[in-house]
Amino acid sequence: MTDTSAPTAPSTSSAPGTDQLVTTEYSESIPGLVHVRLNRPRKLNSLTIDLLQQLISTAHALRRDRSVRVVILSGTEGNFSAGLDFADTLKSPPRMLSHFIPRPLRGTNTFQEAPWTWRRLPFPVIAAVEGYCFGGxxxxxxxxxxxxxxxxxxxxxxxxxxxxxxxxxxxxxxKQLLPIDEVKRLAMTGEIFSGERAAELGLARAVEDPLAAAEELARQIIERSPDSMALAKKLVDETWESGERRTFARERLRQARLLVSKNAEIARKAAQKKIPPKFRPRAVR
Structure with a gap:
C-alpha cells in the first residue's frame, strides 16, 4: 500500500487507457533480455487497476515471444513501487469489486494475477528493487x-x-521464502525495513547496484538452453510442496523431453567443441 510517510507529488490525470503505466524495452546489449518497468514515477510507481492490468497483458505478450530469455522487473526513477494507490483504486468501488472476482481457470483475481503471472512464464524473471517496495x-x-x-x-x-x-x-x-513466524510477523506489524534486512530475512540479495546484478545473472542464464531454463523453473515450482514420488515422476517427464530436444543437442555439441552454443528459439510454451 502507498505509505503516507513517503514523499508524494501532485496528481496527474489522463484519459483512461492512454497512460503507458508499464514499459517494455528489449535490451540491445544482451539479446533475449527484456526490461519491464512500472511507470508512475510521480506517484512512486504505486499501483492502480490500470497498471495491474497492463502488467498482466505485458506478461501475456512476452509469453508469446519465443525470443525472450529473461525479464528484469523494476521501477522508474529510483523506486520499485510504493504499493496500492488507494485514492485511485477506491474512486470507483464497483470497478474495484469487479476486479476482485477470480478468473475461473486461473483462480486469481486481477490483484493476485498481476504478481503471480510472472511465475507462470516459461523463462526466468528477476526483480531489481530500489527505493520504496511496499505492500503490493x-x-x-x-x-x-x-x-x-x-x-x-x-x-x-x-x-x-x-x-x-x-x-x-x-x-x-x-511462505515459500520465509519461516512461518516471520511471515506472520511482517503481515501483522507492517514493519518498514531496509534492503539489507530484507537480504538477512531471505527476501532478496542485497547488492550495490540491483540492475547491474540482475543483468549479470541474466547473462549467465542466457548462456544456457532456453528449454532447460523453462523446464527447470516449471519443475521447481510444480514440485515445491510435493512428495518424493510426484517429484521423481515430474523429473523423469521433464528430462525425457529435454533429452530429445534440439537445444539440448546444441548444448552438448557446443560443450564438446568448447564453443558458445547458438540456441534455437524456446520450444517450451
Whole structure:
C-alpha cells in the first residue's frame, strides 16, 4: 500500500487507457533480455487497476515471444513501487469489486494475477528493487524468480497499516521464502525495513547496484538452453510442496523431453567443441 510517510507529488490525470503505466524495452546489449518497468514515477510507481492490468497483458505478450530469455522487473526513477494507490483504486468501488472476482481457470483475481503471472512464464524473471517496495510492490517482487535489492531500499508488507492482509498472492510467495513466524510477523506489524534486512530475512540479495546484478545473472542464464531454463523453473515450482514420488515422476517427464530436444543437442555439441552454443528459439510454451 502507498505509505503516507513517503514523499508524494501532485496528481496527474489522463484519459483512461492512454497512460503507458508499464514499459517494455528489449535490451540491445544482451539479446533475449527484456526490461519491464512500472511507470508512475510521480506517484512512486504505486499501483492502480490500470497498471495491474497492463502488467498482466505485458506478461501475456512476452509469453508469446519465443525470443525472450529473461525479464528484469523494476521501477522508474529510483523506486520499485510504493504499493496500492488507494485514492485511485477506491474512486470507483464497483470497478474495484469487479476486479476482485477470480478468473475461473486461473483462480486469481486481477490483484493476485498481476504478481503471480510472472511465475507462470516459461523463462526466468528477476526483480531489481530500489527505493520504496511496499505492500503490493513486495508481492510483485516476490512473484519474480530472483530478487536483488539495494541496501538502502525500503521494504514493508504494509497492508497491516491499513487494517488489511497481504492479498496480492503475497501469502503464497512469502511462505515459500520465509519461516512461518516471520511471515506472520511482517503481515501483522507492517514493519518498514531496509534492503539489507530484507537480504538477512531471505527476501532478496542485497547488492550495490540491483540492475547491474540482475543483468549479470541474466547473462549467465542466457548462456544456457532456453528449454532447460523453462523446464527447470516449471519443475521447481510444480514440485515445491510435493512428495518424493510426484517429484521423481515430474523429473523423469521433464528430462525425457529435454533429452530429445534440439537445444539440448546444441548444448552438448557446443560443450564438446568448447564453443558458445547458438540456441534455437524456446520450444517450451
Amino acid at each position: 510492490g513486495v508481492q510483485i517482487a516476490c512473484g519474480a524468480d530472483f530478487r536483488f535489492t539495494s541496501n538502502d531500499a525500503h521494504w514493508s508488507v504494509l497492508e497491516a497499516k491499513w487494517g488489511l492482509v497481504p492479498d496480492m498472492s503475497g501469502i503464497m510467495s512469502l
